Amino acid sequence: MTVYATEYIRDVEEGEMYAQLFRCNDGNIYVVKVMSNPRGRRALFNELVSYQLGGLLNLPIAKGQIIVFSKDIFNDPYLLDEMGIQEGPHFGSLFIKNASSFSLDKLPFCENISMLPEMIVFDHWITNFDRWSEPQNLLVVGKEQYKLVLIDHAHAFNGPDWTIGSLIYWTKNTDIIWGGIYQEFVPFIDNEDPFALALKKLEAITNEEIAAAFGKNLPSEWQVSKEEVKTLLFHLILRKKMIRKMMADLKDYFPIWSSSNR
Incomplete structure (x- = not known):
């Protein structure tokens, strides 16, 4: 429709x-x-x-x-x-009713708080540098029992000005994405291996499923060429293989995780 x-x-x-x-x-x-x-x-x-x-x-x-x-x-x-x-x-x-930007005081009452590691893994996969510092990109929905909802991904793939060249660069780049909002997640998800389930879910996604996510009828009016789409697909496939290393580089931010292997 x-x-x-x-x-x-x-x-x-x-x-x-x-x-x-x-x-x-x-x-x-x-x-x-x-x-x-x-x-x-x-x-x-x-x-x-x-x-x-x-x-x-x-x-x-x-x-x-x-x-x-x-x-x-x-x-x-x-x-x-x-x-x-x-x-x-x-x-x-x-449009989601009863939604407000992320705030720490509501976080303990969010029913899907266990998905925070998956959100961090997702942002690293799509190279979204926007959410860790922008509370409006993570909504808290509800009145008494809350739910976290992700919005606003215009800055995925390192921003809307991405090119084939920038995708090639970021395919090889393993810089971590970290900041104030993610830091507030730590007490709620820190354990001996906080990203184990999230990584398993990402790594289970097949290349065919990633390709299908682009859809067959992307609007030509949006001016993204077939060559650019193909490059982005390979970027995501290769970057998926590197996420485990990126998550390991976050260990120092997690007291329980970092002390469990010493």
Whole structure:
């Protein structure tokens, strides 16, 4: 089913991509990032592919969807011109009610806190340097019993300005991703081998599953070539083999883990 935007609701206050809320013909509301966003069309590609890759790991990631704008379907076609939104495919994440940016005081009450290692492994796999310092990229959903949900992957693959050359560089690079938000996770996941399950899940993903995550009908309007898609696929396949080494380099941040093998 093609999902069409039908009604503008409001702007989203946070974020550098000027996302906006739209109601769509499937009855849902989406946080939509349009092709004319300041970070470019490749950011939309990053969002869609990251959503699909996160699904391979069963991560709690906000549903991603290609959102099509058409003046024949949108309730106020003149508004699209005023907002500078062209017809065609854009990217939307399902709007989640009762959601707020990550905060440490709610973390102990999150029912899926055991997935924190998998989130860290995922960010290393897709080279997402954004979440460790940006609390708005990790939502806490709920009122009393909370759930963590990942959003915003425009900066995957070391940012929306990636090229074939940069992918080749980052395929070989094993720099760790670490910062304040990840540090707050440590007391909740530190043990003798905190990333064992997360690594096992990632390594179980087949190359065919990774390829399928790109989909067959990536919008040509997003201006990512077949050669670039092929390079990114090989980048992810090869980088998956290097994640275990990267996680081992995090050991000094985990007191129990680092002391267990001494």
